[in-house]
Amino acid sequence: MKLNRKLHIPLYIQLKDQILMTIKSDDHAIGDMIQSEQELMKDYQVGRATVREAINELVKEGFLEKQQGRGTFIKRKETSLGFEPLLSLSYSLKMRGWEHQNQVLTKSQIDNIFSENLIVSPKLFYFERNRTIDGHPLGLEKFYFRPEFEALIADYNLEHSIGKLILEILKLPIEKLTQEVTILKATQEEAQMLKLNTGDDLMFMRRWLYVKGIEGVYQYYEFKVPVGVSAFPADLL
Known part of the structure; x- marks a missing residue:
């Protein structure tokens, strides 16, 4: 899978949207672990910094949570209204x-x-x-x-x-x-x-x-x- 490098939208935003689509799909449930950084880097042909920035945004928005030594897991699947x-x-x-x-x-x-x-x-x-x-x-x-x-x-x-x-x-x-x-x-x-x-x-x-x-x-x-x-x-x- 490749991101569109010709778009004005930064790669980490595009990657974030792709991960969010995966989170919201019927193939995944709350508590499931998402792909590792290495797997995302390979699948989307991006650097580690891009992957981490995309994941950090999803963590801040409450969709993902990081567990030290284990990985990153789905915390919620639906968008919640915040301020x-x-x-x-x-x-x-x-x-x-x-x-x-x-x-x-x-x-x-x-x-x-x-x-x-x-x-x-x-x-x-x-x-x-x-x-x-x-x-x-x-x-x-x-x-x-x-x-x-x-x-x-x-x-x-x-x-x-x-x-x-x-x-x-x-x-x-x-x-x-x-x-x-x-x-x-x-x-x-x-x-x-x-x-x-x-x-x-x-x-x-x-x-x-x-x-x-x-x-x-x-x-x-x-x-x-x-x-x-x-x-x-x-x-x-």
Whole structure:
């Protein structure tokens, strides 16, 4: 079996999809051991790094589990709905094989600017990021957290996935996530950063994240992306 090296999708993503098809087939059951790294390398004509990256993704998604000294086994066969695809744009882009970068533009503690006071705190931890995909401007992000969040992430690089930080590192117990998407016009500053014309249409996504045991909103998030960005699927919004 060979993977398509002419596709824009990375080999480890293609291999992951092939392994997932095997996991979900009627020929395998929960608890079965999958092929070894050597067998996968031989069958798909790829290197060890590609195999390990594909398996690690399936382990993170809960389909596989590694047992030291024994092998890798099927943990579940059906897709379960989790928060990561909804909470982490980095996750969704990575699953599609797109290279993306995040640049932190500003970071500080600010006064609570929301009249509705959704985040119950006089101060907020705030940072902005500029995202690019395949080297092209993708969108502008604004994050507002409760102020104590800053101390929790003192050693974390904010250019990395915030969804992964919340779910996998801090393991915050998410109670509710709501979001809305509207269309608005780009300001002069936004147009300059996104290489648009002032007044061009932008998709504006707002998201409110609630954590168990904490009053009010824990995180408020804004994301603006040009309507019609050719490399960016609207379903990710």
